[in-house]
Every structure is written in C-alpha cells, then in structure tokens.
Amino acid sequence: MCRHLTLARSPLNLLRIALPVPPYETGNLRMIPACPIAALPRGEALRIETDPPIAVFHTEDGELYAVDDTCTHQDASLADGWLEGCEVECPLHASRFDLRTGRVDAPPAKLPVRTHQVVVQDETVYVVPSDLPPNLPPGVRTGSA
Numbered sequence: 001m002c003r004h005l006t007l008a009r010s011p012l013n014l015l016r017i018a019l020p021v022p023p024y025e026t027g028n029l030r031m032i033p034a035c036p037i038a039a040l041p042r043g044e045a046l047r048i049e050t051d052p053p054i055a056v057f058h059t060e061d062g063e064l065y066a067v068d069d070t071c072t073h074q075d076a077s078l079a080d081g082w083l084e085g086c087e088v089e090c091p092l093h094a095s096r097f098d099l100r101t102g103r104v105d106a107p108p109a110k111l112p113v114r115t116h117q118v119v120v121q122d123e124t125v126y127v128v129p130s131d132l133p134p135n136l137p138p139g140v141r142t143g144s145a
Contacts, residue, residue: 031119031126034066040125045079045088051143052134054116054127055079057099059086065099066116066127072135073109111135 034040034048040058047069048054055069055078063086069077076092087096087105095109102112114135117128134142 029119029128031121031128034125034127037120037123037125040064043083045083047077047079048127050129052136052140053077054129055088056118056125056127057083057088059083059099064118064120064125066118067097067099067102068114068116068134068136070113070134070136070140071095071097071109072104072111072113072137074137075140078113 032048032050032054034056035046040046040056042058042062043060045055045057048056053069054066056064056066058064065086067078067088069079071078071090071092073090073095074092076090078088078090078097081091082089086099088099089096090109093108094106095104096106097104097109097113099115102115104110104112112135114130114132116130119126119128136142
C-alpha cells in the first residue's frame with residue numbers, strides 16, 4: 001500500500017536500460033526482463049524500450065509498478081516525470097496518473113494510461129505486458145499499428 005509523501009519536486013533519475021535478453025514466456029505469462037531489483041533504487045524509474053515503451057517505477061514504499069511510458073495527452077515520457085507516492089506527474093503539462101490503476105486525475109490528459117503487472121523473480125524485475133490496447137496520444141502509433 002502506498003503512502004503519499006510530500007517530496008521535493010524534482011525529476012526522477014531516469015535509468016535507460018536496453019533489454020539484456022528477449023522476452024520469454026513462463027506458463028501463460030510473457031515476461032519482459034527490466035533490470036535487477038538492486039539497479040532500481042526507491043524513488044526512481046526506468047524506461048524499457050518496447051513498443052510502446054513501458055516505464056517501471058519503484059516507489060519510496062518499495063512497491064513496483066509499470067505503466068505505458070507515454071502520456072495519453074501528448075508524447076512525453078512518464079519516466080521523466082515526478083514520482084509522488086503512487087502517482088507520476090507528466091513532465092510536460094502536469095497531468096498525474098495513479099500507478100496502481102492508470103487513472104488520470106489532473107488535466108489536460110483525459111484517458112488513463114495502461115498498466116502492466118510487475119513480477120520479481122530471482123532478484124530480477126519483470127514486466128508482464130497488458131493485453132489491452134494502449135491509450136496513446138494523437139499522432140503516436142505503435143510499430144504494430
């Protein structure tokens with residue numbers, strides 16, 4: 001459960017990580033390796049270069065969340081935003097997204113961001129991509145679209 005902290009408003013220290021190995025399937029889950037858990041300190045985020053990109057956040061409470069990295073209002077990386085409690089604020093126009101649900105609670109964004117399941121296995125953070133379509137901003141397309 002997240003507690004909402006009032007932190008100094010500064011951009012996250014963004015980690016950009018190239019995938020060391022391709023996604024793999026275990027059981028019915030397609031899991032994308034993000035990073036070793038030790039490589040993502042609390043209060044920071046990383047961007048996984050998938051299509052569309054995914055942002056993984058490690059909150060001050062130690063919770064891990066993953067959402068599509070693109071704001072639903074305009075093409076901006078949420079991993080470059082500000083993390084406060086369980087919300088990330090878009091660095092362009094200050095829309096805030098709940099990392100647990102994807103719900104947007106501050107304009108100008110109107111659509112939620114897609115969330116993904118996070119699994120930690122053998123000290124490695126994995127993302128299980130959602131089957132739902134992404135809510136991308138106007139003009140942004142995925143490679144499969």
